[in-house]
Amino acid sequence: PFIVDACRFAENAWFIKQREPGQGERSIKSIVRDMFELADGMTMSAKKDAFANIGGWLAVNDDDLAQKARTRLIQTEGFPTYGGLAGRDLDAIAQGLSEIIDEDYLRYRVRTNEYIVEKLDHMGIPVVRPAGGHAVFVDARAWLSHIEPLKYPGQAVAVALYEVGGIRACEIGTVMFGRAPDGSETPAAMDLVRLAMPRRVYTQSHADYIVEVFEEVQRMKDDLTGFEIIDEPPMMRHFTAKFAPLSG
Known part of the structure; x- marks a missing residue:
């Protein structure tokens, strides 16, 4: 079926x-x-x-x-x-x-994501285009090209967004998909960071705040370092794994 x-x-x-x-x-x-x-x-x-x-x-x-x-x-x-x-x-x-099928609502929701993607792209931050309906996706591997995939550039971006501006984002990359059943690890196809947008919560000022936080992270991106996993469950580690920053 x-x-x-x-x-x-x-x-x-x-x-x-x-x-x-x-x-x-x-x-x-x-x-x-x-x-x-x-x-x-x-x-x-x-x-x-x-x-x-x-x-x-x-x-x-x-x-x-x-x-x-x-x-x-x-x-x-x-x-x-x-x-x-x-x-x-x-x-x-x-x-x-x-x-949910109200077209004015859907237009506003999608346009919010498009607005953020346009602003990030203008700053030179690599993003997935066209913008999606539920989230903005940042290409962390391309943005933090100095961090190797097995040092989790997506996690580095997610941590920086939270430390700088309290923005919670989700790594979708090597942390989520890189480990094989036998315990070996290889880089995922991509290292993205997803910013999923709550419904009927964010206003224009919230979208502008997200952009401002990215501007600050952009200024410090070359100083960001990778991470290592210090504790992880046997399955679905991206939910509960614990990380520690690597020294520069």
Whole structure:
């Protein structure tokens, strides 16, 4: 079966409307319907394109597959009737699914990312273009070319952003993908830093503040050093690994 990861379905529909020939006059709702009609099912994190604080679901259009999923649920979580979301959270999801397809909201959200990407690019900071819907991505390996990939330039950028301006970012690179099951380590294909934008939180002044922090980090980037991992779990180390800065 073809299962869609639908956590950012509205942002993807916005890009279809903006970028694909013949789609510009269509509503976001109609594009979303066409997207899901092509799939056999969907997974959804409601904390993303549903504006909710918690929750999610698996939906399929095959009764036999749904029964298999419920059986697996019993093995891993319990009976479907054992719990679930509170009524307040279900209401929030229902309202969020309605509001997320508002084109004025989507236009503002995407434009915020575009604005930051344009400013960083103008400063000479390498970024992934075109700008995405949920985040800004900085090419840390290219920006901090003096730091070897196995010394985690993405982590160096993330730490600098937090120390300079309190901005929390996420390394998506060698820390996340570089270690093989046998424990060996090779550089990932890229070392990016993701700045995921909260929904309905940031104003223009917040976007300008992010740019100002990058300006400060840009001035000190040649003095930044790499990091080493001093403690890591056997799996998914990027969530809980501990680091120490390397000496210059």
